Amino acid sequence: MSAPVIGFIGAGNMATSLIGGMLQQNVKPARLLASDHNPEQAAKLARQFGIQAHTDNARLAEDCDVLLLAVKPQVMQQVCRALPARKPGQLIISIAAGIDCRSLADWLGTDAAIVRCMPNTPSLRRQGVSGLFANANVSATQKQQAEQILNAVGISLWLEEEQLIDAVTAVSGSGPAYFFYLIEAMTAAGEQLGLPRDTAERLTLFTALGAADMAVHSDVDASELRRRVSSPGGTTEQAIKSFANDDFPAIIARGMQAASRRAAELAVELGSSDNATSEDTP
Numbered sequence: 001m002s003a004p005v006i007g008f009i010g011a012g013n014m015a016t017s018l019i020g021g022m023l024q025q026n027v028k029p030a031r032l033l034a035s036d037h038n039p040e041q042a043a044k045l046a047r048q049f050g051i052q053a054h055t056d057n058a059r060l061a062e063d064c065d066v067l068l069l070a071v072k073p074q075v076m077q078q079v080c081r082a083l084p085a086r087k088p089g090q091l092i093i094s095i096a097a098g099i100d101c102r103s104l105a106d107w108l109g110t111d112a113a114i115v116r117c118m119p120n121t122p123s124l125r126r127q128g129v130s131g132l133f134a135n136a137n138v139s140a141t142q143k144q145q146a147e148q149i150l151n152a153v154g155i156s157l158w159l160e161e162e163q164l165i166d167a168v169t170a171v172s173g174s175g176p177a178y179f180f181y182l183i184e185a186m187t188a189a190g191e192q193l194g195l196p197r198d199t200a201e202r203l204t205l206f207t208a209l210g211a212a213d214m215a216v217h218s219d220v221d222a223s224e225l226r227r228r229v230s231s232p233g234g235t236t237e238q239a240i241k242s243f244a245n246d247d248f249p250a251i252i253a254r255g256m257q258a259a260s261r262r263a264a265e266l267a268v269e270l271g272s273s274d275n276a277t278s279e280d281t282p
């Protein structure tokens, strides 16, 4: 399979993470193009990565084999409708939360080969994880193309049901923010316990890194790893009891349910009108 040219529409946070990660994986800069309606943003990406970036979405679409839609869900319809007819064999990858394949096909053409993908920002460090779903028009070769792109920046998992993308969004798409929130909270608590801020932050960061690395490489699950830290009658036990009294698992579950619900709401608010439920339809 010859290496496809990949064009990003929207040169923001997620395009930066994906492009940065791919370049570290020795993807040639000439294979990556970007467009953004903001000329400064396009120029910034071109400077940062040495790739071609401009403001013309239509030209970009004509110049690439894989078109990666990385704009906010709120502008997706307008962006898709303004694109020229697709090149034969072109694969569309959308990373937008909540915008489903049916809406994308309404805006791009019912024969469009579409992969919906939910990546995350650690892709910049090639530690990303993505959920992928392909519509019926996607060929085996195009599935491989999508996998190669996402696997260059981490790992990817195919989903059988499109609806599960909302759950992936709640777990790993939004997930880095939950860990950053925990890092913020632990750093602040360490400071309250008397540590200098920098020290509290470094202790927290390396603990997070070590714990994640250990859990990824362990042959036992997270609860067993937690038990091994928790000496009977010791310090960890007290912390975990306090977390459990405050219903930590329920707090996390409620937050993730809110994220997933929001993804479903976006589909109704911003998707093609067929997605509106009968109560929404006048």
Ligand SMILES: NC(=O)C1=CN([C@@H]2O[C@H](COP(=O)(O)OP(=O)(O)OC[C@H]3O[C@@H](n4cnc5c(N)ncnc54)[C@H](OP(=O)(O)O)[C@@H]3O)[C@@H](O)[C@H]2O)C=CC1
Pocket: 009, 010, 011, 012, 013, 014, 015, 035, 036, 037, 038, 041, 057, 070, 071, 072, 073, 075, 079, 095, 096, 097, 118, 119, 120, 121, 173, 174
């Ligand atoms: N951030 C994340 O962690 C993740 C995000 N996603 C999804 O990725 C998508 C992008 O998110 P993110 O990168 O955070 O968003 P950003 O706002 O950082 O990036 C989107 C970029 O697209 C630009 N843009 C807006 N309108 C147009 C247009 N008509 N043509 C070309 N470019 C345009 C924006 O410009 P301007 O700022 O001027 O509007 C911005 O530079 C979203 O759909 C989101 O759901 C998925 C997984 C994780």
Ligand SMILES: O=C(O)[C@@H]1CCC=N1
Pocket: 097, 169, 173, 174
């Ligand atoms: O917050 C959002 O809507 C996007 C999708 C997942 C992460 N960021």
